[in-house]
Amino acid sequence: MGEPPSAASTRPPVLVEAVDLHKRFRSFHAVRGVSFHCYAGEVFGLLGPNGAGKTTTIRMLTTVLRPTAGTAYVSGHDVVREPEEVRRLIGVLPENAGVYGRLTARDMIRYAGRLYGVAPGELEARIEEVAEALELTPHLDRLTDTFSKGMKQKVNVARAIIHNPPVVFLDEPTSGLDVLSARSVREFIQRFKAEGRCVIMSTHVMEEAERLCDRVVIIAGGRVQAEGRLADLKAQTGLGLEEIFVQLVEQTVP
Numbered sequence: 001m002g003e004p005p006s007a008a009s010t011r012p013p014v015l016v017e018a019v020d021l022h023k024r025f026r027s028f029h030a031v032r033g034v035s036f037h038c039y040a041g042e043v044f045g046l047l048g049p050n051g052a053g054k055t056t057t058i059r060m061l062t063t064v065l066r067p068t069a070g071t072a073y074v075s076g077h078d079v080v081r082e083p084e085e086v087r088r089l090i091g092v093l094p095e096n097a098g099v100y101g102r103l104t105a106r107d108m109i110r111y112a113g114r115l116y117g118v119a120p121g122e123l124e125a126r127i128e129e130v131a132e133a134l135e136l137t138p139h140l141d142r143l144t145d146t147f148s149k150g151m152k153q154k155v156n157v158a159r160a161i162i163h164n165p166p167v168v169f170l171d172e173p174t175s176g177l178d179v180l181s182a183r184s185v186r187e188f189i190q191r192f193k194a195e196g197r198c199v200i201m202s203t204h205v206m207e208e209a210e211r212l213c214d215r216v217v218i219i220a221g222g223r224v225q226a227e228g229r230l231a232d233l234k235a236q237t238g239l240g241l242e243e244i245f246v247q248l249v250e251q252t253v254p
Contacts, residue, residue, distance in 0.1 A: 002119050011039065012039040012040040012041050012042070012196075014037045014040075015040050016037065016072070016074055016167055017036075017037040017039060017073045018061065019071055020034075020035055021057060021060055021071070022034075022036070022067060022068045023056050024068040030222055031060070032053075032221070032222040032223045033222070033224075034053065034219065036224065036227055038198050038215075039196055040166070041219075042152075043190075043201065043212050044199065044201070044215055046218035046219060047204075047216050047217070047218045047245060048218055048220050048249070051220070054171075054219055061079060061169065061200070061232075062086075062092050063083040063086050074167055086099070088165075089162045089165055090167045091167070091168060093156055093169065093170045093173055095171040095172045097147075099147070099152050100144065104142060105142060105151075106140040108144060108155055108159060109155065109158045109162055110123060110127060112159035112162050113127065123162075126139070127158075127162070127232050130161060130162060134158055137160065148181070149177075149178075149220055150184075153185065154181070154185070155218070156234050158172075166196075167197065167198045168199050169200050170200070170201040171201075173185050173203075174205070186208070186211065189212055193214075199211070206241050210230060213230065214229065218245060218249075220248060223252075226244065
């Protein structure tokens with residue numbers, strides 16, 4: 001039986017949906033039938049070991065890679081058939097994103113805003129708003145080659161969301177950051193969620209996933225091994241997230 005109409009009507013809208021995604025490279029089938037969906041106002045975690053297919057999945061969802069089979073939708077727009085519409089609706093923080101050291105933080109963020117088509121009259125105010133949220137304001141006019149790794153990551157987060165997208169993809173957003181910088185990025189993720197947006201993040205850090213994510217999908221061997229709310233997964237298995245993760249990943253090892 002289906003769920004009651006009242007339950008479906010009160011559920012937030014689906015902003016991202018992956019449908020049987022496959023990606024095959026010349027000699028490697030990296031993603032094998034991955035499907036999931038993500039709602040407005042939630043943080044959704046993509047968990048998996050190195051080589052599991054997380055980054056390849058994100059690249060397909062963000063139109064960087066074309067799926068070999070299957071498709072995905074962002075706010076109802078097909079990533080294969082409508083890539084330009086999808087790009088207008090998303091912000092992306094790739095793993096190991098760099099900054100151009102000869103530009104100031106303000107220059108970097110402004111340039112991203114222009115690429116996204118933010119109106120000149122709105123852009124400067126938006127830069128100030130995002131900088132304040134990320135505690136970047138005192139550093140906006142410094143050259144980025146003087147920044148710590150944590151400060152550079154904040155600039156990259158600002159670039160990803162300067163156009164105020166409803167969906168943001170974060171690939172290992174706190175990797176290698178010190179405690180204070182990581183905390184600042186986590187606080188911003190929680191703020192983005194509270195504004196009703198959808199945040200999809202990949203992480204290797206189970207503690208971070210437990211702290212931030214409403215739901216998770218665990219990917220190993222290019223396939224979805226588990227999906228659901230953290231509380232439900234724990235109740236079903238009687239295990240903590242790290243133990244669930246390790247058990248599922250070990251099952252996929254040849």
